[in-house]
Amino acid sequence: MNHRPPPIKIRDFRSGDEPTLREVFFTSIRNLAAGEYNLDQLTAWAPESYDSGLWANRMQVLHPFVAEWEGRVAGYADLQESGYIDHFYVHGACARRGVGAALMEHLHRVATERRTQELFSDVSLTAEGFFQRHGFVVERRNVVTLRGMVLNNARMRKQILSGAAV
Numbered sequence: 001m002n003h004r005p006p007p008i009k010i011r012d013f014r015s016g017d018e019p020t021l022r023e024v025f026f027t028s029i030r031n032l033a034a035g036e037y038n039l040d041q042l043t044a045w046a047p048e049s050y051d052s053g054l055w056a057n058r059m060q061v062l063h064p065f066v067a068e069w070e071g072r073v074a075g076y077a078d079l080q081e082s083g084y085i086d087h088f089y090v091h092g093a094c095a096r097r098g099v100g101a102a103l104m105e106h107l108h109r110v111a112t113e114r115r116t117q118e119l120f121s122d123v124s125l126t127a128e129g130f131f132q133r134h135g136f137v138v139e140r141r142n143v144v145t146l147r148g149m150v151l152n153n154a155r156m157r158k159q160i161l162s163g164a165a166v
């Protein structure tokens with residue numbers, strides 16, 4: 001019998017994904033980051049109510065890659081031209097199945113295609129170990145104020161094309 005897990009597919013953002021990605025964002029923060037941040041911090045980071053127009057605009061600008069697992073949207077992550085990763089979220093019900101790793105591999109593939117020299121992000125305490133295992137190092141620690149709450153994260157960076165041909 002074949003027990004291989006279903007494959008994770010990565011595709012480009014499509015118009016209409018916006019509300020689903022908000023659910024990923026919300027469940028990811030509320031379910032997966034609760035070990036490192038308290039409820040007030042989680043609420044400031046991912047409020048229950050939100051402006052759907054502003055959110056849709058944000059997603060259209062970020063134009064993230066979307067991970068699908070068993071036909072469902074299981075996560076998303078963006079890669080800006082500079083190499084900055086602004087959003088990297090796995091659905092709260094889809095953690096520890098390799099969705100994050102599949103997204104991270106995809107970002108590396110795209111970065112290589114674009115000849116982006118480095119990847120960097122402001123990484124939550126929750127995701128720091130994950131980013132570290134994918135080769136990122138902490139450059140500095142940040143203290144961010146969000147909707148009146150103080151949250152800690154870290155600027156992490158990874159060189160990906162050292163000495164590459166032009």
Ligand SMILES: CC(C)(COP(=O)(O)OP(=O)(O)OC[C@H]1O[C@@H](n2cnc3c(N)ncnc32)[C@H](O)[C@@H]1OP(=O)(O)O)[C@@H](O)C(=O)NCCC(=O)NCCS
Pocket residue numbers: 005028029032033087088089090091094095096097098099100101102121122123124126127129130133
């Ligand atoms: C950090 C985050 C992106 C990781 O996503 P993920 O999909 O759980 O990541 P993966 O499944 O690829 O890897 C996570 C762990 O699961 C393990 N794993 C992967 N596939 C597995 C499987 N089939 N069964 C069991 N464990 C598995 C990995 O080995 C890894 O273990 P480790 O952390 O001990 O090394 C996710 O926890 C998240 O979205 N967190 C909250 C939001 C957040 O903080 N985002 C970052 C903002 S910058």
